[in-house]
Amino acid sequence: MSVTATSARSARRAPRRFRERFSDFAAASPSRFALIVFAALVLLWTGLLALPASSAAHTATDFADALFTAVSVVCVTGLSTVDMTTHWSAFGEVVIYVGVQIGGIGVLTLASTLGLIISRHLGLRARLIAAGDTNPLRSHKGPVAESQAVRLGEVGGLLLTIAISVVTIEAAAAVILFPLLLGHGFALGEAARDAVYYSAMAFTNTGFSPNNNGLFPFAHDYVFLTTIAVTVMLGAIGFPVIYALARVIRHPAQRRRIVSLHVKLTIVGYLVLFVIGGGLYWLLEHRNPETFGRLGAGDGVFQSFFLSAMARSGGFSTFDIAHLHNSSLLVTDMLMFIGGGSASTAGGIKVTTLMVLFLAAVAEAKGVESMEAFHRRIPGDVLRVAVSVVLWGATIVAVASVTVLAITRDSLDHVLFDVISAFATCGLSTGLTMGAPTPAVYVLAITMFLGRIGSITLAAALAQSQQRRLYAHPEERPIVG
Amino acid sequence: MSVTATSARSARRAPRRFRERFSDFAAASPSRFALIVFAALVLLWTGLLALPASSAAHTATDFADALFTAVSVVCVTGLSTVDMTTHWSAFGEVVIYVGVQIGGIGVLTLASTLGLIISRHLGLRARLIAAGDTNPLRSHKGPVAESQAVRLGEVGGLLLTIAISVVTIEAAAAVILFPLLLGHGFALGEAARDAVYYSAMAFTNTGFSPNNNGLFPFAHDYVFLTTIAVTVMLGAIGFPVIYALARVIRHPAQRRRIVSLHVKLTIVGYLVLFVIGGGLYWLLEHRNPETFGRLGAGDGVFQSFFLSAMARSGGFSTFDIAHLHNSSLLVTDMLMFIGGGSASTAGGIKVTTLMVLFLAAVAEAKGVESMEAFHRRIPGDVLRVAVSVVLWGATIVAVASVTVLAITRDSLDHVLFDVISAFATCGLSTGLTMGAPTPAVYVLAITMFLGRIGSITLAAALAQSQQRRLYAHPEERPIVG
Numbered sequence: 001m002s003v004t005a006t007s008a009r010s011a012r013r014a015p016r017r018f019r020e021r022f023s024d025f026a027a028a029s030p031s032r033f034a035l036i037v038f039a040a041l042v043l044l045w046t047g048l049l050a051l052p053a054s055s056a057a058h059t060a061t062d063f064a065d066a067l068f069t070a071v072s073v074v075c076v077t078g079l080s081t082v083d084m085t086t087h088w089s090a091f092g093e094v095v096i097y098v099g100v101q102i103g104g105i106g107v108l109t110l111a112s113t114l115g116l117i118i119s120r121h122l123g124l125r126a127r128l129i130a131a132g133d134t135n136p137l138r139s140h141k142g143p144v145a146e147s148q149a150v151r152l153g154e155v156g157g158l159l160l161t162i163a164i165s166v167v168t169i170e171a172a173a174a175v176i177l178f179p180l181l182l183g184h185g186f187a188l189g190e191a192a193r194d195a196v197y198y199s200a201m202a203f204t205n206t207g208f209s210p211n212n213n214g215l216f217p218f219a220h221d222y223v224f225l226t227t228i229a230v231t232v233m234l235g236a237i238g239f240p241v242i243y244a245l246a247r248v249i250r251h252p253a254q255r256r257r258i259v260s261l262h263v264k265l266t267i268v269g270y271l272v273l274f275v276i277g278g279g280l281y282w283l284l285e286h287r288n289p290e291t292f293g294r295l296g297a298g299d300g301v302f303q304s305f306f307l308s309a310m311a312r313s314g315g316f317s318t319f320d321i322a323h324l325h326n327s328s329l330l331v332t333d334m335l336m337f338i339g340g341g342s343a344s345t346a347g348g349i350k351v352t353t354l355m356v357l358f359l360a361a362v363a364e365a366k367g368v369e370s371m372e373a374f375h376r377r378i379p380g381d382v383l384r385v386a387v388s389v390v391l392w393g394a395t396i397v398a399v400a401s402v403t404v405l406a407i408t409r410d411s412l413d414h415v416l417f418d419v420i421s422a423f424a425t426c427g428l429s430t431g432l433t434m435g436a437p438t439p440a441v442y443v444l445a446i447t448m449f450l451g452r453i454g455s456i457t458l459a460a461a462l463a464q465s466q467q468r469r470l471y472a473h474p475e476e477r478p479i480v481g
Numbered sequence: 482m483s484v485t486a487t488s489a490r491s492a493r494r495a496p497r498r499f500r501e502r503f504s505d506f507a508a509a510s511p512s513r514f515a516l517i518v519f520a521a522l523v524l525l526w527t528g529l530l531a532l533p534a535s536s537a538a539h540t541a542t543d544f545a546d547a548l549f550t551a552v553s554v555v556c557v558t559g560l561s562t563v564d565m566t567t568h569w570s571a572f573g574e575v576v577i578y579v580g581v582q583i584g585g586i587g588v589l590t591l592a593s594t595l596g597l598i599i600s601r602h603l604g605l606r607a608r609l610i611a612a613g614d615t616n617p618l619r620s621h622k623g624p625v626a627e628s629q630a631v632r633l634g635e636v637g638g639l640l641l642t643i644a645i646s647v648v649t650i651e652a653a654a655a656v657i658l659f660p661l662l663l664g665h666g667f668a669l670g671e672a673a674r675d676a677v678y679y680s681a682m683a684f685t686n687t688g689f690s691p692n693n694n695g696l697f698p699f700a701h702d703y704v705f706l707t708t709i710a711v712t713v714m715l716g717a718i719g720f721p722v723i724y725a726l727a728r729v730i731r732h733p734a735q736r737r738r739i740v741s742l743h744v745k746l747t748i749v750g751y752l753v754l755f756v757i758g759g760g761l762y763w764l765l766e767h768r769n770p771e772t773f774g775r776l777g778a779g780d781g782v783f784q785s786f787f788l789s790a791m792a793r794s795g796g797f798s799t800f801d802i803a804h805l806h807n808s809s810l811l812v813t814d815m816l817m818f819i820g821g822g823s824a825s826t827a828g829g830i831k832v833t834t835l836m837v838l839f840l841a842a843v844a845e846a847k848g849v850e851s852m853e854a855f856h857r858r859i860p861g862d863v864l865r866v867a868v869s870v871v872l873w874g875a876t877i878v879a880v881a882s883v884t885v886l887a888i889t890r891d892s893l894d895h896v897l898f899d900v901i902s903a904f905a906t907c908g909l910s911t912g913l914t915m916g917a918p919t920p921a922v923y924v925l926a927i928t929m930f931l932g933r934i935g936s937i938t939l940a941a942a943l944a945q946s947q948q949r950r951l952y953a954h955p956e957e958r959p960i961v962g
């Protein structure tokens with residue numbers, strides 16, 4: 001065999017080898033892989049946004065502002081240190097739009113893939129244990145077993161499903177928003193652009209607004225706000241729930257098989273918190289002349305529930321958040337910290353995480369052995385993952401709050417709000433972020449990144465490192481974190 | 482047998498029957514019994530403090546103020562709505578002194594008794610399971626088994642041991658404080674009275690001060706402050722630790738057998754948080770001219786660590802807490818919320834509760850089946866108790882904070898601080914409590930009571946209702962809550 005023939009074959013093999021190595025690397029530690037991918041996206045977008053072409057003034061944007069905006073875009077947070085409606089050029093706005101879509105789809109894909117890996121991994125464990133192997137090696141210390149790795153092709157399939165869902169939901173929202181924007185006096189092109197922009201910002205739970213006053217002009221357009229709210233909630237409830245709902249619509253007869261414990265827990269938890277939030281906002285704000293005090297009862301209740309939806313982590317606002325009473329700010333802190341469903345564009349510790357803690361307390365009070373919900377037992381190790389996620393979140397929020405308090409000397413009302421908004425990628429702000437000194441901007445940027453990427457990868461990294469017991473009774477595992 | 486003979490025998494039997502019934506009632510639900518005892522103490526002290534004889538002006542004290550002070554005294558919190566140094570008469574101060582001693586000894590006895598009941602209860606379970614009974618009835622639904630009930634005589638013995646410890650430690654502290662007070666120019670009688678008063682306020686972790694300016698005159702007397710701090714820390718570390726340390730001193734050879742996992746976890750956790758707190762205070766306050774900024778480095782570090790000890794829940798202060806930066810207030814919030822050791826005069830969720838959450842996250846990260854510390858496995862059900870205690874605490878603090886914010890419209894910095902100070906019976910204050918409107922006073926009083934009595938009884942009530950599994954490996958159980 002000639003040298004040239006061998007090297008030609010090597011050349012043909014090279015791309016395949018690269019793909020295999022890439023696949024192995026991604027499968028060996030999907031959490032690390034995800035961190036690298038998102039960090040790379042942030043750096044790329046920082047570079048793009050810092051370009052003179054991206055700013056309306058055609059000058060290079062400050063590194064801190066470019067980095068902060070890039071993190072805010074890629075993590076679909078919606079906080080900003082520059083005026084988002086005037087600072088950027090048309091090119092800059094396209095960069096932001098594309099970044100939000102990639103960030104949103106990326107988060108959904110990543111979280112869903114990690115969920116897939118976890119369940120695959122656990123499935124393997126169950127098989128190994130059933131086969132009599134009571135002490136299986138922990139996977140992340142040894143080579144990756146073929147059957148538990150998620151191959152790139154599968155991720156591609158998942159990515160496609162998610163992308164189709166995103167495009168479908170966003171298109172539907174845009175179709176509804178377009179005539180409404182025309183009705184508000186927008187020109188044809190402007191209305192089309194804003195309809196597309198708003199629907200993306202809503203479904204990805206980013207909350208940036210293309211107009212000078214954000215949602216303020218639409219504060220009394222119930223159809224507009226309801227469209228935004230429903231789109232935000234679809235993004236915030238999480239892909240597993242959307243996927244299950246879509247399948248139930250297509251196969252209503254198999255409803256009981258499709259709707260898993262995770263779906264039930266998420267929907268119940270999400271809605272209960274939504275109602276509590278709306279009720280509390282109305283209770284606390286209905287006499288506040290700067291927020292809902294001057295509105296009629298019906299309008300005030302509507303705005304209260306709209307705010308409750310946006311706190312989880314839509315981030316749109318129809319008025320200046322700084323006008324809320326401090327009591328409502330604290331309520332918002334809690335709603336933001338909990339956030340939305342797992343594998344969603346929302347942030348926070350996630351609804352199921354809180355539900356598991358609550359179910360553990362209920363089981364303890366009843367004196368029963370296992371956490372139970374909807375006639376299913378939840379394995380005890382899920383509680384440890386939930387505790388880890390909450391400890392992680394509380395630690396980030398505590399360290400960031402003390403640091404930002406020390407830097408800005410602002411009140412805890414504002415600091416805790418903007419820090420939790422960053423951690424939970426909510427994007428509502430008391431105004432603190434916009435005027436924050438550069439060191440505080442970096443702290444908030446790190447908080448956004450750790451809150452978004454860290455929280456998703458943490459649960460997967462933890463779940464993957466578990467040794468499993470064999471349970472005799474039927475079990476079901478909600479996704480946590 | 483004549484009628485008179487029978488009734489005479491009945492009369493002789495009556496006290497014994499009453500004692501038995503009382504004992505049965507206390508043993509059947511010690512948590513409920515404890516709640517009733519403490520509520521009765523609070524009502525009695527409210528009545529005593531409301532008497533004209535108790536006030537310096539010889540007029541009846543407002544119901545809200547009398548109730549708040551009674552709760553603050555019986556729960557050894559140290560918060561106040563009236564000026565504690567001028568409002569009360571000599572009689573009133575004796576009422577307060579006696580209330581604090583009863584409250585302190587009561588809390589220690591109660592918490593230790595509940596700990597005893599829990600371990601007794603679990604011991605019985607283990608024996609039942611070992612005997613082949615795999616599904617024992619839960620005790621609090623059926624009659625109380627003789628072997629697991631803690632009889633009044635035993636509680637009496639425990640009470641005596643605790644009372645002796647309290648008197649010994651307080652007497653030692655008073656003996657050191659007395660000459661120091663003379664050195665500060667106090668008259669003989671005044672110095673004796675204040676030495677006794679300070680030692681009681683320190684060991685019970687109450688933190689009331691008999692002088693107009695509290696500890697301010699002693700702010701630079703290191704021996705005085707160190708005596709106070711050591712006495713406070715002995716009270717805050719908890720009776721199980723004090724008891725173990727006392728036994729180690731008497732039987733040094735049996736050290737390994739005496740020092741349990743609970744003792745190790747408590748000491749390590751307590752000291753680590755003490756060091757972190759002191760370091761953070763120095764870091765955040767060494768440039769604050771209103772607190773430690775004008776002090777030399779040595780003095781500033783000392784004051785930082787003194788504050789760190791007082792935050793857990795001594796409640797003494799050498800300066801106006803409202804002068805702390807907001808960042809230090811938040812650090813204090815966290816230290817107060819965690820509090821001291823189990824079965825101590827300190828409040829909060831307790832050190833071991835946090836440690837168990839932390840150990841759960843460590844076990845999860847390592848991928849091992851059980852929580853482990855100091856070569857001991859911690860059963861998984863302890864985690865559920867810890868989660869319940871933290872959920873309970875977080876819920877109380879959240880509800881009270883939102884309510885007090887809504888009532889006072891003050892900043893979250895001050896409201897969260899005073900609410901957590903009330904919940905964790907710390908007694909440090911930003912000044913909010915002193916000027917709070919009556920509805921907020923009631924909310925804070927309820928917070929103190931639920932934080933003190935609720936937290937202690939909750940863990941016991943939960944642990945008692947458990948069904949136990951048989952574990953093959955050796956196990957040890959720290960007290961949680």
Ligand SMILES: [K+]
Nearest residue numbers: 077205315426
């Ligand atoms: K957002």
Ligand SMILES: [K+]
Nearest residue numbers: 558686796907
């Ligand atoms: K106290």
